[in-house]
Amino acid sequence: MSKEITSRKDDYAQWYNDIVLKAGLADYSAVKGCMVIKPLGYALWENMRDVLDRMFKETGHQNAYFPLFIPKSFMSKEAAHVDGFAKECAVVTHYRLKNDPNGGGVIVDPEAKLEEELIVRPTSETIIWNTYKDWIQSYRDLPLLINQWANVVRWEMRTRLFLRTTEFLWQEGHTAHATRDEAIEETRKMLEVYATFAEQYMAVPVVRGVKSANERFAGAEDTYCIEALMQDGKALQAGTSHFLGQNFAKAFDVTFRDKENNLDHVWATSWGVSTRLIGALIMSHSDDKGLVLPPKLAPMQVVIVPIFSKDAAAQAKINDTAAALMKTLRANGVSVKYDNDDTTRPGWKFAEYEMKGVPVRIALGARDLENNVAEVARRDTGEKASVSLDGLGEHVIGLLSEIQDNLYNRALTFRTENTRKADSWDEFVKILDEQAGFVSAHWDGTGETEEKIKELTKATIRCIPLNNEQEAGACILTGKPSAQRVLFARAY
Amino acid sequence: MSKEITSRKDDYAQWYNDIVLKAGLADYSAVKGCMVIKPLGYALWENMRDVLDRMFKETGHQNAYFPLFIPKSFMSKEAAHVDGFAKECAVVTHYRLKNDPNGGGVIVDPEAKLEEELIVRPTSETIIWNTYKDWIQSYRDLPLLINQWANVVRWEMRTRLFLRTTEFLWQEGHTAHATRDEAIEETRKMLEVYATFAEQYMAVPVVRGVKSANERFAGAEDTYCIEALMQDGKALQAGTSHFLGQNFAKAFDVTFRDKENNLDHVWATSWGVSTRLIGALIMSHSDDKGLVLPPKLAPMQVVIVPIFSKDAAAQAKINDTAAALMKTLRANGVSVKYDNDDTTRPGWKFAEYEMKGVPVRIALGARDLENNVAEVARRDTGEKASVSLDGLGEHVIGLLSEIQDNLYNRALTFRTENTRKADSWDEFVKILDEQAGFVSAHWDGTGETEEKIKELTKATIRCIPLNNEQEAGACILTGKPSAQRVLFARAY
Numbered sequence: 001m002s003k004e005i006t007s008r009k010d011d012y013a014q015w016y017n018d019i020v021l022k023a024g025l026a027d028y029s030a031v032k033g034c035m036v037i038k039p040l041g042y043a044l045w046e047n048m049r050d051v052l053d054r055m056f057k058e059t060g061h062q063n064a065y066f067p068l069f070i071p072k073s074f075m076s077k078e079a080a081h082v083d084g085f086a087k088e089c090a091v092v093t094h095y096r097l098k099n100d101p102n103g104g105g106v107i108v109d110p111e112a113k114l115e116e117e118l119i120v121r122p123t124s125e126t127i128i129w130n131t132y133k134d135w136i137q138s139y140r141d142l143p144l145l146i147n148q149w150a151n152v153v154r155w156e157m158r159t160r161l162f163l164r165t166t167e168f169l170w171q172e173g174h175t176a177h178a179t180r181d182e183a184i185e186e187t188r189k190m191l192e193v194y195a196t197f198a199e200q201y202m203a204v205p206v207v208r209g210v211k212s213a214n215e216r217f218a219g220a221e222d223t224y225c226i227e228a229l230m231q232d233g234k235a236l237q238a239g240t241s242h243f244l245g246q247n248f249a250k251a252f253d254v255t256f257r258d259k260e261n262n263l264d265h266v267w268a269t270s271w272g273v274s275t276r277l278i279g280a281l282i283m284s285h286s287d288d289k290g291l292v293l294p295p296k297l298a299p300m301q302v303v304i305v306p307i308f309s310k311d312a313a314a315q316a317k318i319n320d321t322a323a324a325l326m327k328t329l330r331a332n333g334v335s336v337k338y339d340n341d342d343t344t345r346p347g348w349k350f351a352e353y354e355m356k357g358v359p360v361r362i363a364l365g366a367r368d369l370e371n372n373v374a375e376v377a378r379r380d381t382g383e384k385a386s387v388s389l390d391g392l393g394e395h396v397i398g399l400l401s402e403i404q405d406n407l408y409n410r411a412l413t414f415r416t417e418n419t420r421k422a423d424s425w426d427e428f429v430k431i432l433d434e435q436a437g438f439v440s441a442h443w444d445g446t447g448e449t450e451e452k453i454k455e456l457t458k459a460t461i462r463c464i465p466l467n468n469e470q471e472a473g474a475c476i477l478t479g480k481p482s483a484q485r486v487l488f489a490r491a492y
Numbered sequence: 493m494s495k496e497i498t499s500r501k502d503d504y505a506q507w508y509n510d511i512v513l514k515a516g517l518a519d520y521s522a523v524k525g526c527m528v529i530k531p532l533g534y535a536l537w538e539n540m541r542d543v544l545d546r547m548f549k550e551t552g553h554q555n556a557y558f559p560l561f562i563p564k565s566f567m568s569k570e571a572a573h574v575d576g577f578a579k580e581c582a583v584v585t586h587y588r589l590k591n592d593p594n595g596g597g598v599i600v601d602p603e604a605k606l607e608e609e610l611i612v613r614p615t616s617e618t619i620i621w622n623t624y625k626d627w628i629q630s631y632r633d634l635p636l637l638i639n640q641w642a643n644v645v646r647w648e649m650r651t652r653l654f655l656r657t658t659e660f661l662w663q664e665g666h667t668a669h670a671t672r673d674e675a676i677e678e679t680r681k682m683l684e685v686y687a688t689f690a691e692q693y694m695a696v697p698v699v700r701g702v703k704s705a706n707e708r709f710a711g712a713e714d715t716y717c718i719e720a721l722m723q724d725g726k727a728l729q730a731g732t733s734h735f736l737g738q739n740f741a742k743a744f745d746v747t748f749r750d751k752e753n754n755l756d757h758v759w760a761t762s763w764g765v766s767t768r769l770i771g772a773l774i775m776s777h778s779d780d781k782g783l784v785l786p787p788k789l790a791p792m793q794v795v796i797v798p799i800f801s802k803d804a805a806a807q808a809k810i811n812d813t814a815a816a817l818m819k820t821l822r823a824n825g826v827s828v829k830y831d832n833d834d835t836t837r838p839g840w841k842f843a844e845y846e847m848k849g850v851p852v853r854i855a856l857g858a859r860d861l862e863n864n865v866a867e868v869a870r871r872d873t874g875e876k877a878s879v880s881l882d883g884l885g886e887h888v889i890g891l892l893s894e895i896q897d898n899l900y901n902r903a904l905t906f907r908t909e910n911t912r913k914a915d916s917w918d919e920f921v922k923i924l925d926e927q928a929g930f931v932s933a934h935w936d937g938t939g940e941t942e943e944k945i946k947e948l949t950k951a952t953i954r955c956i957p958l959n960n961e962q963e964a965g966a967c968i969l970t971g972k973p974s975a976q977r978v979l980f981a982r983a984y
Contacts, residue, residue: 030622031610034561037556039554043554045557065534065661067522067527068643072589082598087589088587090587091588095583120612127521131519
């Protein structure tokens, strides 16, 4: 298989697909819109999951698991929710196959029709709030802080590996609170958890903000989000945290007695991130040689490649040096592989590990070892250096940290350079067409204007940044007064 | 809510359900046959998953993720497989809901009918082997050692929490090999991983064996299994490992070139354990006071309960002692909670933690502390002891290990006492009816006899134990010659 990939300049979308397929992150499947997550992609997801899971537990959440199926009637209990999700639901109508008596092979058994159809969960608010009704009676049962790791299905017509697939993996937090303020605090706290994860682990800087009414989750009073900027200047929503008010509590009649014995509906939040984050990770850092992974999430952080020597003593020294280095690195929690497969050449291995995004590659050759050095290559910049064997382990550990920082700073610089103010319609359109990126512009606050801008430019309001500067201005489309700029972009 | 549970003697099935519900392991859901796994149940599953996952990785396996849906036509490609699973499949036929124009609420949109129906995976051999076709060309691609953690759905008419549910969580390993021998070796290796996990972590002794032809997995050449004995004398299949021969490779046309460039079909295995293991865990160790958990899997291993003192200095000493003890325990990887909630009484807490199966409970009271001791209670035997504060941490760590061993030995003794030989039909029936447990008996080796015995007694052949003693005898039903005894039992 050729490992050549399309360059970003030639065809950004093809470059992305090439990386996903050729680095072995995912594959297409026989089921339209569903992907196979291959071992490297899944190992990356496991690392992301483990960090997030720890962060959720540290903020007091517990995991649980709710049914994959949702009775059809549940979907319509919250009016906005059904409008948002009914159009893309996989529906289970039967529970048995049988042999066609007319010889047509295996068919659906018409006698095994369900009384009420079941929806494969597109998100679990309804089944979970139906359960919470039994779990919550008193203020003593609150807050209820639950998270679920699960697969969900949204029937998508146009899919892209990781970014938009019919089935995807995610986590969904669903919390219940006694007061509005506490629920809003939770919503914001989890947004900050996501932002911290994106920035400190994924090395992806994000804008924290609130969605406009048009872009809100179906059933939410407010949707908070983190927005990242990809290398092609398009934005990507990397996580959302919803303040659901009492909408679902009212739809499923979940009430509680407070300390004064008053009955009230419970306040809710939900929040989620998905395997889409892998798409964000790829598009933030990777280059024309393949995947680039931040060290904190890379399944393999360091690879050691021997330059085989025919001299047995020299080869033994290479092996010993590798063994000692691996011992040091592993003792420091670094994942490292010694690739001493003698059926492939070093050059082939170099290209392979570049494709797979391994942050640091160390080549050990007999001549270098005679000079007490090794060649250390970093994936982010491609730089190679001759590094003394004395303290090589410490050097590599420092380098991993440096790469993590560099990836973040590089992405931050890119975002800063690609966030522009527009003060007129012409300027707005020109930036979108010629430079892309985030555009900070005034908007009159109406859904109609937002819709019109989307129609004309395909740009959407990504968010109203938190702690946004208040500044009087005029809407770029209508000229009507505006109290603040909002962030526009074309988006994934 | 009353925490009283039915005793095992009065109603074993009700006792089991009481524990699941009242210890907070799982709950019924609004979807028939599907359960909600509550935080304690899920934490237990996470611990089991983490240990198994480590064992799989140590034996060279990688995780991946395949689609939830399987095209209907795939199910019928392997003849035995479709017979085994078609009768219990959830079938997706549509991909959209809409508002009924006649005012009937939300209905399935008849225009959104799938061309080919999709089955919600009951197991993933078919979709995975369809994928392997693209992944395997040469002996260099083998062995392919993949595991998946996933939810699966089998439409069950009679369900029981954890033991038999329509949706359940599991892992399924799917491996591909160049030779028959290597695949059989893998099948046996993974059976041994399961057996080790059951015995060393769950503290559940298991019989390793092979299924009779009648009880084989649909599509397997051989099904290996581990069988455990529950406290009511019924057996429970705790894990299976299948040698699939070339059946799926032939059904999905997966071939490879060997080193001599010959083309052959690939050899396969699959193996799985599920959330059913939680049912096995409950029924192996628990008692009439509630859940009993083996320390190695307990989400909370130790709980410290203060006996509140009104004397501030005495209370401070209680708090300080708890803090120091927690520090020691946590430094040794022990999960411990200090329950200093002052709204519930110690007696209530004792009952609560007994119900939830916490292995060790430590009570700290002012008077005890004056005497430099604490009260340490172990959940498995109910014994309480006054233990010196000096070295209390080490004592508790040793006690956890002792409890783990005791649970295993107790279960092993029970199994030994409840495994009996029967040499006549009358004896066989009498044991089953009066004593239950495993019955070791001769069988003529035919499926007909096996079926007849099942009809007459509800007992099935649980397995032909590995390394079974060869002993000539006569079949208990037909009197025909038999070369070895096999293990019968009524089973879950």
